[in-house]
Amino acid sequence: MKILVVGAGAVGGYFGGRLVQAGRDVTFLVRPKRARLIGERGLRIVGLGEDTTLHPRTILADEITSTFDLVLVSVKAAALRSAMDDFAPAVGPDTLILPVLNGMRHLDELAGRFGERRILGGVVMVSTTVDADGDILRLADVQSLTYGSRTGPPPDELVGVLGGAGFETRLTADIVGEMWAKWVFIAATGAVTCLMRATIGEVASTPGGTEFAHAVVDECAAVAEAAGHPVPKESLDGTRKTVTAPHSSLTSSAYRDLVRGRPVEVEEIFGDLVRRARLLGAPVPLLSLVTLNLRVYQRTRA
Numbered sequence: 001m002k003i004l005v006v007g008a009g010a011v012g013g014y015f016g017g018r019l020v021q022a023g024r025d026v027t028f029l030v031r032p033k034r035a036r037l038i039g040e041r042g043l044r045i046v047g048l049g050e051d052t053t054l055h056p057r058t059i060l061a062d063e064i065t066s067t068f069d070l071v072l073v074s075v076k077a078a079a080l081r082s083a084m085d086d087f088a089p090a091v092g093p094d095t096l097i098l099p100v101l102n103g104m105r106h107l108d109e110l111a112g113r114f115g116e117r118r119i120l121g122g123v124v125m126v127s128t129t130v131d132a133d134g135d136i137l138r139l140a141d142v143q144s145l146t147y148g149s150r151t152g153p154p155p156d157e158l159v160g161v162l163g164g165a166g167f168e169t170r171l172t173a174d175i176v177g178e179m180w181a182k183w184v185f186i187a188a189t190g191a192v193t194c195l196m197r198a199t200i201g202e203v204a205s206t207p208g209g210t211e212f213a214h215a216v217v218d219e220c221a222a223v224a225e226a227a228g229h230p231v232p233k234e235s236l237d238g239t240r241k242t243v244t245a246p247h248s249s250l251t252s253s254a255y256r257d258l259v260r261g262r263p264v265e266v267e268e269i270f271g272d273l274v275r276r277a278r279l280l281g282a283p284v285p286l287l288s289l290v291t292l293n294l295r296v297y298q299r300t301r302a
């Protein structure tokens, strides 16, 4: 199965790199600067005691001459539209597209462009960043990819391709529910860390921090429930435990972007949740505050 990984950043570089290591037929669609760096330095996965150098196949948008069986989309939300233009020639009649962006909005954009049927849902749990050398730096020992069809038959053909590649994978019958659970998790983690400009542990160990984190989780979970996708108790308990852990160095990709002065996926992670909450009549004062805070950041960033 020919796999095109769109974006060799923190997430695409990590999962795509693992698939390369496992001998899968992977090509990375990259832009010229990233292509040069990977050509010179290799794609390196570092951190947590690892130092792996891979030499994957890369391709630029104007070099795509054939279609792929699976397109794994791992760009940030702001780059999605131009990425869709770039990878469109790789999409044939039977190509499946598996996006792993946080939030939910990208599904409509991808379905609008390529058709509902081929757009799978995906959830990644990983904590990686691109470091100053351009390497994929692992920050925590989590690495899972959950995926499934939203409309059609389960993509069973992916099980053997994505499985056994050094990260956990799960094909689920309820990927939309899983995406909501991840959205609650990432919105809560992102809200706590971005609004307080601190790690989960720094907030949780400060008086009032734990109560704040619980209140954020309550809001996020209430939106999921109102939307018809209540987060299962076990998953919600896990989210609460994670966002209130006093010694945790966990942040979120949104927070890492914020402290580096980069664009944050404000609308996709927070704004869209607030918008849906309003439509559903769910009160979200804390999420509204985080959204406003980050919108101001976004406008004044430049």
Ligand SMILES: NC(=O)C1=CN([C@@H]2O[C@H](COP(=O)(O)OP(=O)(O)OC[C@H]3O[C@@H](n4cnc5c(N)ncnc54)[C@H](OP(=O)(O)O)[C@@H]3O)[C@@H](O)[C@H]2O)C=CC1
Binding pocket: 006, 007, 008, 009, 010, 011, 012, 029, 030, 031, 032, 033, 034, 074, 075, 076, 077, 079, 082, 083, 084, 086, 100, 101, 102, 124, 125, 126, 127, 128, 129, 130, 253, 265
């Ligand atoms: N990092 C994390 O720990 C996690 C992130 N996520 C989510 O995953 C998604 C991706 O995030 P992340 O990997 O961190 O982001 P990064 O910014 O690290 O990576 C995105 C990559 O996409 C590339 N890109 C953008 N446009 C194109 C294009 N047209 N063609 C080819 N490549 C392109 C960028 O390339 P270039 O170098 O050229 O700019 C960049 O390398 C986000 O939605 C994020 O919320 C989810 C779970 C964890």
Ligand SMILES: CC(C)(CO)C(=O)C(=O)O
Binding pocket: 102, 124, 125, 126, 127, 128, 186, 189, 251, 252, 253, 254
């Ligand atoms: C799992 C977690 C919180 C890891 O950083 C994440 O999904 C993100 O930051 O986007």
